[in-house]
Each structure stands twice: as structure tokens, then as C-alpha cells.
Amino acid sequence: MSEISLQVDGKQVTVEEGMTILQAARSVGVAIPTLCDHEKLAPYGACRLCTVEADAHGRTNLIAACQHPVEKDLVIRTRTEQLDRIRKVLLEQMLAHAPDSEQIVALAQIYGADPNRFEKDANFCILCGLCVRYCAEIKQKHAVGFFDRGAKREINFIPEIAVRECWDCKECFPLCPTSALQAAYVLTEALMSPPEPVAKGCGGCGG
Ligand code: SF4
Structure with a gap:
């Protein structure tokens, strides 16, 4: 080469x-x-x-x-006034979604991003696609994917795949720059394992 x-x-x-x-x-x-x-994933250009x-x-x-x-x-x-301005606005938009993300907050300090510039819309996901791509490209399981379009676009686990594949994996968790992934998984897990129905009547309590 x-x-x-x-x-x-x-x-x-x-x-x-x-x-x-x-x-x-x-x-x-x-x-x-x-x-x-991510060094193991194909370039994506999301952020x-x-x-x-x-x-x-x-x-x-x-x-x-x-x-x-x-x-x-x-x-x-790699660093000019124009680039700094672009990064500042991008980070301000991300902070509206994920105000507590350590990685985003650290970058925001470097580029002087104002955490209050945009109205808060804390769904916590910045749609970086790391989880979706890792699951597809590395694990080849496709247990997490993008859903919907435009402003409604979000990631979600696919319960019927997640129930088989995710319990022992969770390798995507540390990749997420926000807490969105864990939250989505916890929600999916809850949907996959509905609480045991409360038994009607109770022998010893008089119910
Ligand atoms: S859940 Fe996390 S890793 Fe997945 S797309 Fe959203 S921010 Fe990226």
C-alpha cells in the first residue's frame, strides 16, 4: 500500500x-x-x-x-475560530440532551459551550450510534437499533433479541458517552421480565 x-x-x-x-x-x-x-467500527460521522x-x-x-x-x-x-464555534454549538445541543455526560461536559468546558443555550430535552441519547454499530458490526446480534426519524429518532433494544443475547454481554454499555444506553436496557429488561403477578388471597395474612 x-x-x-x-x-x-x-x-x-x-x-x-x-x-x-x-x-x-x-x-x-x-x-x-x-x-x-471507535477503532473497531466503521466510520460513521454522527457527532x-x-x-x-x-x-x-x-x-x-x-x-x-x-x-x-x-x-x-x-x-x-483542527483548531480554528470557526471550528471552535461549530464544536461549541454542537456541544450545546448535546448538553440539552445529556447534561450530565462526563465526556460531553469535559468537551463543553474546552470549547466554552453554554449548557443552558438550548431548551433541555433530556432523552440522554446523542445518537452517536456506538451501541447500535457495536452490536451489529462486532457482535453481529442487532439487539439494539435506531427507531423513528428526525427529532423522534431514538435507540432501543429489540426485546426478542435482547432477551436471548444481552444478559451475558452488555459490552456496549461502556461505549455510551451518556447514560442513555443503560436506561434503555433497564427499561427493556423490565418489559422482558414483568413482575410476578401478585397472588390473590394470602393464606396467613387474612387477605
Ligand atoms: S444510547 Fe449511548 S451509545 Fe447508543 S446511540 Fe445513544 S448515546 Fe450513543
């Missing part, structure tokens, strides 16, 4: 063709924020926090570093 040279934040980088800009940046110690990337500026062929574009493959002589900037 051939090698590609590019520039990231002024650093000359040479990496294998096919690598992403995110991987190339990391290879020289340049950290780009992301909440939906958009990894948006960077790329100069190529006389033009500057905003691209998702996790999805975009390296190109010869690209000039990448």
Missing part, C-alpha cells in the same frame, strides 16, 4: 493510503474531539465534532476527519 503525505496543524504527516484524517492526526499526537468514533478545515486544490472545505481518507498534500487545520 502506498504512502500519503499531508499536513496536520503544521506537522508533516506520512501515513498509509486509506487511513482517515483522524487516524493520521492521532499518529502525530494531534487530538481531534469525537464522540462517535460531527471531528470537523476540520481542509485545504485542497485551492479550496477550503469543512470535512469530518473520521470519515475522510487522507489525500496527498492536504493541509488540515
